[in-house]
Amino acid sequence: MKIAIAQLNPIIGDIRNNANHIHKAANIAVERGAKLLLTPELSLCGYPPKDLLLNASFIDNLWTEVEQLAEKVPKDLAVLVGTVVKNSHAFLEGEKSLFNSIILIENQTIKQIFHKRLLPTYDVFDEDRYFEAGKESNYFQLSSNVPNAKAIKIGVTVCEDLWNDEKFWGKRTYENNPIQDLVKHGVDLVVNLSASPYSIGKQKIREAMLKHSAKYYKIPIIYTNQVGGNDDLIFDGNSFAVSRKGEISLRTKGYQTAIEVINYDQNNEDLETSYVAHCLETEEEEIWSSLVLGLKDYASKCGFSKAILGLSGGIDSSLVAAIAAEALGKENVLGILMPSPYSSSHSISDAETLVNNLGINSQTLAIGDVMKAYDLLLEPLFKNTEFGVAEENLQSRIRGNLLMAIANKFGHLLLSTGNKSEMAVGYCTLYGDMNGGLAVISDLPKTRVFSLCEWLNRHQEVIPHNVIIKPPSAELKPDQLDQDSLPPYDVLDAILDRLIHRHQSIKEIVEMGFDYDTVCKIAKLVTRAEFKRKQAPPGLKISDRAFGTGWRMPIASRQKLD
Structure with a gap:
């Protein structure tokens, strides 16, 4: 039969x-x-x-x-x-x-x-x-x-x-x-x-x-x-x-x-x-196939044929752009470069190289003058205060507004480019880089983002080499690096894996050889960032513990971190 x-x-x-x-x-x-x-x-x-x-x-x-x-x-x-x-x-x-x-x-x-x-x-x-x-x-x-x-x-x-x-x-x-x-x-x-x-x-x-x-x-x-x-x-x-x-x-x-x-x-x-049929050989090939399918179906089933995203010259937006080009076709992806006075020259050139490698469309919108306008408008309220996170986040929110305006105007799907490590500790800006209709890589830790890009480049350069080797930076102030605020990503992701996936206590993680103060800091950041995650766009799930449908944590809580 x-x-x-x-x-x-x-x-x-x-x-x-x-x-x-x-x-x-x-x-x-x-x-x-x-x-x-x-x-x-x-x-x-x-x-x-x-x-x-x-x-x-x-x-x-x-x-x-x-x-x-x-x-x-x-x-x-x-x-x-x-x-x-x-x-x-x-x-x-x-x-x-x-x-x-x-x-x-x-x-x-x-x-x-x-x-x-x-x-x-x-x-x-x-x-x-x-x-x-x-x-x-x-x-x-x-x-x-x-x-x-x-x-x-x-x-x-x-x-x-x-x-x-x-x-x-x-x-x-x-x-x-x-x-x-x-x-x-x-x-x-x-x-x-x-x-x-x-x-x-x-x-x-x-x-x-x-x-x-x-x-x-x-x-x-x-x-x-x-x-x-x-x-x-x-x-x-x-x-x-x-x-x-x-x-x-x-x-x-x-x-x-x-x-x-x-x-x-x-x-x-x-x-x-x-x-x-043959099984896929590597986890990276599995993840790539899943994310391409997830984005393709999310767009088509929601009635979108084109996507837009911000290109910073960083590894996260580069990977999302590559996934989008594969899922929707390079002609249906628009990358927006939005340099500020703090953007490095290599970030702009890296983004331009990515655009050429992928063959996607692009547009450059410099935001320096817009930043000055915001500073002038807020000066009466912000005078006699030190430059800090609020001012840094203005850049991200300006970019988020511009992306949303373009998405609204032309009916494109705006793709958020934040990774899981950032979403876990709140290293992201509400109404800024978190804007979007879909968070494509929000279930990929930063270390996995790097390995996926290296896999993608196994035959030819897709992600510019300089994007992979340069230290990650949000570039919201002079000479800023992610590791100014966070531990190295291999350490951060190892701690997050134990907190989020294995449900280990601080004591258990420290017993594995991690620094006590670092673990406590990360655990506190994860708890405090819950309100941001509740307002994030849906993210494609590729792990057994994603920040989505299956993640049910309270925002207002006073759990004892031990």
Whole structure:
């Protein structure tokens, strides 16, 4: 029996368009001889739909579209479609009103409905807010075209349902283990319909986990994942299948839509090897592919075709410009150079070299006269005070205003260029360099920005060499360097990793050999900068702890730092 995997890129809420893509995939699947088509979790509405699920008409429209889709798909193809289904027992039982469900369409009718059993509520996931957990194992039988062959018993799981195997993790996060339950029901094959967002190294974890489960339970598994960017989340696709021996039988190309077919051999009760795409070789290649996809989809799904950003001649804006040129096309990127009296000559020349390397459009707007106008206007209030942060930040806010004006005038998407290290400690200016519709690299620590630029230059110079080797500086006052205010970035990022990702205390970090006063200073800066992060544009998530949907820290707090 041939089974098709549709690695789709849905637009959240665009129900009719998403249904059309499922229909097209169904026709292709039939052309390739498939008997069953798998689509991702919530493939009809897109994941995550968030509070669109509170809209009753949205839920009704989903069901109407499912019914219409069932009538259109080829008669000799079974299709598993991810959608939302009402819980008819909600009010009587005190349960949530919806299920995260999979619809089985067979013979152009809705034959069965399966509900997701494990509902994640960590990081970016908040499914318990909307859904009731399914209580029963999900499986169905499907007859093949082979004469006298028995029907195949197929177990259905949804994303998180496969992430609770205590044999792999060494613990259980939930009470139930759906794959273990399906094995007890004697299924021949397990399919998983997912919307699993990208983070660095996650594909290796997925494959290791399912290899272990397939080998341990002696059952083949097919994993189908959503692809594309939705707000801050990036879905990498990378759908794959694992044989009962724990070997990869199929892997789609990541970061793009795809339809692949794999054969289930009923005699051997296993999957035959099909197309196996190569994994990306480095984390930098993963990150680059993710950020390009995330920016491309954010722009297109929000109705933007062109982007604008400020070019300082620094490494952050250089990297964002390179990502934008790749995602949107060099002709659709406008870089604005805004030198001040404090800008070094090499910063201007480095920015110009970058523009030439990328082939993007550029414009220079010197802000010296504007700075004088601000100084004159504020002189009555600022007289008899020392030059300080307020005056430094005026430059950034002037630039932010100019960028916003151009973005508004021409309908461009303004890209913020701050990195994670800066966002963590507040080394950024509200209503200045934080202005924008998308923060492209806000989940990349400064050290990762450097490594990504070096990777990008592996074959030819994209980022000017001088940009990479010169000491970072905001250039808001004479001879300013980032390390005047912050420890070296390798030290800073190591401390931030322990504070943010590993949740270590100051005592634990100091025990690792870091200076006590430095750690205390960084911890205090992270806490104090929370109000800035709450006002930042959405940032593309590439780690397991990003300053976005999954980051839920209070602003007004007096936590004891120890």
